[in-house]
Amino acid sequence: MPRKPDKDKAYLTVHDGVWRVSMGVPRELRDQLGTRLVRSTGTKALGEAKLARDLIVPQFKKRIEDAWSARGGKRNSLLALTLETRRLMETADENLADFMIQGAEERYEEILNEGATWVNEHTPDGIIPRRIPKPEAAKLVSEIRRVAAGDTPIAHYHQAFVDGLKIKPRSKLDEPRALSILLDWMESQDIEPFIENINKRNAIRFLDWLDADTNLSWASKAKYFGRIKFYWSWLARREYAKENPFHDLNIDKPETKREDDEREYTDEEVQKLLMGEPMEGRRMLDVMMVAALTGARLDAVIDLKVGNLSDGYFTFKAQKKERGSRDIPVHPDLDEIVARRIANKAPEDDLFPEWPGPPSTSVKPRSSYFSKRYTKYTSDIGVRDEEKGRRRSKINFHSWRRWFITKMERARVREPLIAAIVGHARKGLTLRVYSGGPEFLEAQDAIALVKLPPLDGSPVVEERSLTPRRRKP
Template identity: 85%
Template sequence: MPRKPDPEMAYLTVHDGLYRVSMGVPKELRSQLGSRLVKSTGTKSKGQAKIARDRIVPEFKKKIEDAWKARGGKRGSLLAEALETRKLLETASDDLADFMIKGALERSDEILDEGATWVDEPTPDGVFPVRRPTPEAVKAVTEFRRVLAGDTPIAFHHQAFVDGLKIKPRSKLDEPRALSILLDWLEANDIEPFIENINKRNAIRFLDWLDADTNLSWASKAKYFGRIKFYWSWLARREYAKENPFADLNLDKPETERADDERPYTDAEVQKLLMGSPMEGDRMRDVMMIAALTGARLDAVIDLKVGGLFDGYFTFKAQKKERDVRDVPVHPDLDEIVARRIAGKAPEDDLFPEWPGPPSTSVKPRSSYFSKRYTKYTSDIGVRDEEVGRRRSKINFHSWRRWFITKLERARVREPLIAAIVGHKRPGMTLGLYSGGPEFLEAQEAIALVKLPPLDGSPVVEERSLMPRRRS
């Protein structure tokens, strides 16, 4: 018989040693809010976490309630009723329309009656009872009448918009986050979440707030603002909105945050990472080694199958703008890892079964859990390069790829060959379109030129870089 959940621990989970509050989101709202609302309590104390939970849970419930409202209400709700009535009015005959409008007015009176108080007020004709409805009822009726008159909740068309996007499922996760940011701002500024309320003035106010008053990095601000702009472009094209007030608005990129500030690992950092003792042991170290000596991206490494190792080369799945799988010769220093990991396994078996992916219903990549553990490992041993206001460290797992490319360049390997090995677009029509690619043996010899720093603790002598931007 399954154990009953502890009511005292409702909504509380533990992540990386800290309690956090987690609440599931109704399926209909996941295009707006994602699958779960999660917020860390910032404490390891159960008692303190329960206090924080009692504050966070009402916030989450309010967020879900507002999301229903922005979508058009729950099935059977007042907003949903108003939208359904408006839809029927569009094709109703004059007599039916008059009947439906009369019914809507009666429905408004019913709402105003709920919880209302009656007071006797004198008039020239005598004393008569006057209804004093609650503020909540007045607000509900105002929204009801606005929807009947033609106003549309902002999220009403959002699911159709998301469904029609030709992008990867993981990228679609940015859509509910972006919409949630806008809805939160509207709520904070007491602006009803209707498409018709987003005029040029409010669009500029939202942009100014997003730029100045949020803790997001510039890249995240630009991404989310771009998704809102694209949604409104979609609405305007279908005449669900009169115009796109975000069309000519953009976030200015600060000069202090440059994408090319991210850098390769130094040899000393590589030595420290490979000689360290991650909690995961070889299952993390083997991934680092393959990334270091192939230049492959994390997801391509984690997703390797035993059958993707034949005749001395890895076959990595296509990533980014690659059109097909990519073969990369096995570096001699990886022979032991490869032999150990393929022993006794079938071709369809995972090379890294220790790193399972998220549930099948999730759109996150299989490498997402490794990525979190790797970030913790690099933080624990101090291999980070962080600046205030930056979204992430200047060095991260992608720095293995940068280190590998740097080593190939310093070994005097031709640029077109480097591009072919790491899956970058090769320059020009001649090599990029017509060539069948470099010779496998040449790539094998080039990769063997990449040398790891000593892994016995010997001092590392860093090679001097020509690029000034790499200086500390």
């Protein structure tokens, strides 16, 4: 028999030893809120976690209820029926329209009467009973009246907007996050969630709040604000909104010093990473080696098939804005790894079967689990460069790609050849459009110039960079 759920731990899960509250989101609302609402309780003690849960669960339920309201209510709910009634009234004759209006007014009265209290009010004409409806009933009727009069819930068209986007499924996850940020702000400002309430003044207020009063990084602020701006542009083009009040607004990028940017690994860090002993052993070290000696991105490495290796080169799938797959010569230091991983395998087999992808229903990339394990490994051995206020370390898996490019440049490899090897757009119309690409043997010779630091523990002598790094205190 299936095990019965523990009601005492309802909504509670453990992540890295800390209890967190997790609540599933109805399928219809996932374009607004994501698959689940999750918040850490910040404690490892079950008793404290249950106290925190009792405060968080009502907040999650309210977010879900507000999300229903923002898209026009649940199917067959009052808001949804009001939207349908409004649509029917556009073509109804006068008698039918009057009948529908009368029915709506009777329903409003039923809502206001339910749970209301009555008080006697003294007036010049005598004592008159006055109804005091429940606040939530008054708010609901106010919203319904506005919808009936022509106002539209902000999220009503959002799913159609998302469905029409020509972007990767994982990128579409930013759309509900952005919409949720806007709706949460409107709730905090007591602004009803209607398209018509987003005028220029409120658009500027939202921009100022997002820029100054949230803990998001500049990149996240700009991304989410850009998604809201694009949604409103879509609404305006289809005349669902009168205008796009966000169209000329932007979140300015703060000035940063070169030393504050993400960077490549040093040779000492490369030595420490490759000589370390991750829990996953060769499963992780092999991925690191391939990334280090090809300059390929993590997704491209993890997704390799045995059939992507042929005649001494890798065929990497297109990434980001690359137009197609690209062939990269195999570095001599990868020969042993390649031979071991293709032995007795079929072309359709994964080169790294130890890192399987998420369920087919997930939009996460196959590399997501590896990325989490890699972050833990670098933290365990102290290969991190973190600063307060930064979302992530200045060195991360992408630093392998930076290290590879740096080594190629210092080996005096031509810039157009480096760009062709790592899949960057080459400069100028001549090379970008008309050239068939550099010779394969030239790329093979260039890649062989990239040398790993000694992996026997010998001292590492760092090459001096023309761009000096800030010394750590």
